[in-house]
Every structure is written in structure tokens, then in C-alpha cells.
Amino acid sequence: MIRSVPRRWLVLDIVGSVFGFLVTAPLAFIMGAGSLSAWLTPDWLAIAVSVVVSAALWGAAAISRLTPAIALAISWGACLLQMLTGLPPMASNVAVFVVLFATAAWGSRRLLWTGGASAVAGGVVAGLYIGVQQFGMTGSLLSEGVRVLLVAALMGSVAGLSLALSWGAGLLWRQVVRGREIRDAQLRAEATAAEEAERVRIARDMHDVVAHSLAVVIAQADGARYAAASDPKVAQEALGTIAQTARGALSDVRMLLTQLRHRQGDGPQPTLADLETLFAQVRRAGVEPRVTVDPTPPGEPPAAIQLAVYRILQEALTNALRHGTGGVDVRLSWWADAVDVTVSNAVSGDDRPSIGGHGVIGMRERAQLVGGTLQAGRDGDQFTVSARLPVGPSSSSGTGLSS
Template identity: 65%
Template sequence: MIRSVPRTWLVLDIVGSVLGLLITLPLSFAMYAGAVSAWLQPDWLSLGAMAIVATGMWGAAAIARLSPLLALVVAWAAAIVQMACGLSPSLFDFAVFVVLFATSAWGGRRLLWWGAGSAVGGGLVAGAYIALQQIGSLTGQGVPSAAAHASVTAALAATSIGFALVIAWGAGLLWRVIAHGRQTREAQLQAEAAAAEEAERVRIARDMHDIVAHSLAVVIAQADGARYAAKAQPELAEEAMATIAQTARAALSDVRMLLTQLRHRQGDGPQPGLADLDSLFAHVRQAGVEPRVTIDPMPPGEPPAGIQLAVYRILQEALTNALRHGEGDVDVRLAWLPDRVDVRVRNRIAAEKAGPGGGHGLVGMRERAQLVGGALTAGAEGTWFTVHAVLPIGASVAQP
């Protein structure tokens, strides 16, 4: 019944309606006086009725945005009073256009069709009312065929007035469609922004896990080795401590790079690629696990940066899992085919650590593969755990 309307718009509606009343009512008085030639001896009752009707019409226009239903009821009530008093259509009736516009622009679904019926019905009622006035006027003047003249007048009046009312209602409907489209677009933009924020949070979590988990796995492995070798083989303990320091510095550098990307854009900072795989394999060797690496065939050119990053991060996480949950050495195989790269990491599962895998690392590896249009599977095969990823490259690889 009552809509929530900003105060600014409500004030503008009231001020506009007051101005409409102040402009149309005096002009309507002048038109009435000229029509009856009674300005020197005015019909005060008719003038008072005109003032009441005009106030009702423009009052309905003032609240049309706030309550379209109430405005339509008030406008119909004012029109009935106007016809009951025998007043001809006048300039203050233009307020009806504002009310019909409001019913289709801001009314509910039911009120929308009530407004359409009022537009069509209002035109028919106005035509019939004007015809009755014409019949009375022509009959009083003794004009023959008064009914025929009145019928033509009624048809013209009903057509013209109904057409104008329907246009006002249709303009409101157009406004409604535009407003709905704008709201839909805003909702879509909000949904896209929320999705982008969620994707960014997932990316941050994935990058933090890849960087921190790998570095901590190496540090833990080296720290355990240094603890056992501290008394028996001090030189090995010193070497392990050097590896820990080197790994920690590299992790700190990676974290700083990630923070730089978060403050700007993901692509602003350097990203690891194929050239960094030797360093990754060296860290794993220093942690006590030998990666047996096979690359066959070799890359035919320079793979896309996104593919290089995905390969690096998948290998990083797979080797980290091998350090934490496996035993023995790790088999790493890369096959750079013309349309895809095949990545396979295989390690033996430690008996005391065997169990279902479902941590963030496996999820992150799958997301890495999916981001570049590939797929990744990971699971146990007997006493072995295998990570297999297929990443498409197609024509993106630059041929030498």
C-alpha cells in the first residue's frame, strides 16, 4: 500500500503537484468563465467544485510514487465528483496521466493491470460523459439530430482521451522495464563481484598452501635429520641447518612476492616456471628424497606462462606430499606432447601414514589443472600413490 520512497523524490513530487495545481486551476477557471460568459457573475458553486476536484487530482499525483493504489482511488473519486457536478474536462485532469504512469511504473502486478483497465475504461467513460453533455447542450439549442452529433463527438473523445491515457500507462510500463533491467544488471554485477572475491580467496589459499607447505616440509625433514646427526656427524647437521636457512629465505621471498601480488594484481610479480624446477628438485634432494626425473619428449618451444606455473605448482605439491606421507624416492615424469603436457608423480606410501587423501593440497592441485583447462587425478594404487595431470597447450606453444 505504501512504498518506501526517498525523501528527496517525495518532496519533488509534492512540489511538482502543487505547481501543477497552481498553474492548471486558474487556467481552468478562466476557461470555464469564458465558456459560460459568467466571469462578472461567476457560479461560485461550480468554481468551488472545480477547486475540490483539481485538489483531489493533483493530490493523487503527489502521492502517486508513494502509494500508486491510493493515488488511483483518489483520482477516480475526484473524477466521479467532477462528473456528478457536471464539470467539463479541464486542464487539471492532466494529473490523471501522472497517476496512470505511477500504476504501471511502481505498482504491483495486479495494480499494473488495474491501471491498464483504468486507462481504457477512463477513455470510454470520458467519451460517454462528453456525449451526454453534448446531447444536453444541443437539445437546449434546438439543434436537430443532436444524438448523431453527440455520438460522433463521443467516439472522437473516447478515442483521443483513451489513447492519451494508454500512452501515459505505457510510458510507466517502459520505465518499469528499464528499472527492472537496471536492477538485474546490478544484481549480476554484484554476483560477479562476489564470485571474483571468492575466486581470489581460493587463489590466495592455494598459493599460500603451495608456498608454505612445501617449504615447511623441507624444513621439518632437514630439522629431523640435523637433530639425529648433531652428535654423530656434526658436518651433516651443519649442512642440514644451511639447507633450512636457504629454504626459509626462499619461502620468505615467495611470501613477499605473493603479498606484492595481493596488493596489485596476480600477474604483476614474477611467477615460477620450468626454469625453477631444478631448484625445486634440489630442495627435495636436500630433504633426503631423490626425485627420479624423466622428461620425454622435451618441450617443443616456450610453453605458456600459465602452463609453466601449473606444472611447477602441481609438482611442488606432489613432491611435498611425497616428503610428508611417502617413503623412498619419487618418480617424476613429464611428457611435452604437441597438444598437451602429461605430468605424473609416483611414490611409495609409508605404511604408518597410509589413509585416504583429502587435504587442501589435492584440492589445490585439481584447481591448478582446471584453471588451465586440464584435469588431475590422484589416488593410491596398492602401496603406491600416483598424481596424474593432463594440461592442454595446443597451438599456444611457440615453435622454434
């Protein structure tokens, strides 16, 4: 029944209604110079009633934005009082247009159609009232009745059309506001989706960088601890690998944080040329990657495909370091329209990468981002990651890999 309205709009409605009352109410006094109402005597009583009706109508207009239902009820009551006392149409009746606009613009769905019905009914009643008031029922009942009906039809059409236009304007405003709300909600949803996608991307990149680097550091640290007593030189080399890997990871993390803080574009991303460095890190961690590239890339693959291949191999090799036993088999097959990536390593007992873990989820997302697919699972004592990534048209420059 009562809406929440900003104070400035409520003050504006009240000030506007007071101004409308002060402009239209004195017209009743001017009209009172003659006979204001044939049904009320003396004239001062008719003038007093007209002032009350005007005040009620403009009061309804003042609260129409705050409570359209009550405003519509007050307007009907004021208009019925006006007709029951025989008062002619007054300038204050324009306040009804404001109320009808409010019912369509800010009322509930039921009030919306109640306002529309009021516009139609008001036009019919106003036409009949004006016809009867102007001509009365004197003389021949048949002739006067026909004249009343004709005038009622004409005036009712004019009044009904005017009321319907004000109601329709409110309905149009209602649609404009709803469209704006829908557009704002869509923009908020798109912004939320973009933020979520950005969080997922950052989480995926952080996992790829940190998880792989920590796996290499842990493997090197374990090796250095066992080798320290028997072969200090091996321990020294392991410590050097740990320092190098940690510096590289720190550099990558700083780049990601810079992108997050300053919303910069993507920095340099790994390519196929960086795979040899990745394989070397795995070798230094104590796992020998057996790499096969057949067939080789016919040209320069798209940068997105190179990044996806690198990140998938990085995570798959990280899983091999953490859960595998012995070496790991890596196969890249560069076809004309796709590249197949397969990483397989032996696992012992129940030690296996989690199919629903962040690593496998990240690899699958990497593949999906470029339109590919990825499967990961255990078959006997082997854990295999297999991905197929579509490759678009390549350039003429060739890039080969060997190990």
C-alpha cells in the same frame, strides 16, 4: 500500499503538485464567469466543487510515487465526482496522466494492469461523458443519439490514447529501471565471482609456497636433530638448507602479499628451468626423486603450462615428503599436443594424502585452469598423482630436462 521514497523525491512531487494546482485551479473561476455546470447552482457552488476536484487530483499526483494504489483510487473518485456534478473537462485533469504513469512505473504487477485497464475504461467513460454533456438528449432522440455516439467515439479515442500513452510511458520507465537493476546485479555478481576467483588463486599460491617450504623445513629439522649428536657437519648443512628454504618462501609470500595489497600484475613465476632447484630441495630433505623426461619438450612450452607443471610437481613432492617412504618417481612425457605428469611414491599403513585436502584440490585446479585433468589416489602401497595438460603451439627454442 506505501513505498519507501527518498525525501527529496517526495518533496519534489509535493512542490510540483502544489504548483500544478495553483496554475490550473484559477481556471475554474475564469470559466465560472459563464455557466460552469448546468447541474449545479449557484455558480459559486460549482466553482467550489471544481476546486475540490482539482485539489484531489493534484493531491493524488503528489502521493503517486509514494502510494500509486491510493493515488489511483483518489483520481477515480475525483473524476466520478466531476462527472456526477456535470463539470466539464478541466485543466486539472492532466494530473490523471501523472497518476497513470506512477501506477505503471512504481506499482505492483496487479496495480500495473489495473492502471492499464483504468486508462482504457477512462477513455471510454470520458468520451461518453463529453458527448452527452456537449449535445444532451434534446430534439430527435435518434439524431441526437447518433451525434452523441460519434462525438463520444472521437473524444473517447483521443482521451483513451492520451491516457494509454501516459501509462505506456510509465511502463517503459519501469522496464528501464528493471534493466538497470538487472545490470547492477550482474555487475555485482561478476565482481563477487572475480573476488572469489582471486581468493582461490591466492589461497592456492600460498598453499603451494608455504606447504612445500614447511615440508622441507620440517624434514631438514628432523634430520638435523637426529644428526646433531653424531655428525655436527650434517646438522650444520641441514640448518643452512632450512635458512635458504625459509628465505625463499618468505620472498614468495611477500610477492603474493604485494600483489594482493596493490593489485599489481603477476610477478615472476616458476618455469621448467626452476625444476632442478625444486628437485634439489627435495633431495636435501632426504627424499630422492627419480626423474624421467621422455620424450623431452619439442620447443618452449607456454608459460601457463610451465607454471602448472611446476606447481603440480611441487605439491606432489610435498605430499611425498610428508606421507611417503623412500624415493619418489617423477615422469614427464612431452607429446606434441599434451604433457603427461606422473608422480608416484610408496606410503605405509593408513598414512596417505587426503583426496579432498587443499593440496589435491589445488593441483586439480591448476590442471583445470589450463584445460587439463588430474587424478590422485592410492593403489596398494603406492600413491599416484597423474595429470594430463594440453599444450598449444610451441616455439622453436628447445628446453630439455634431465636428472
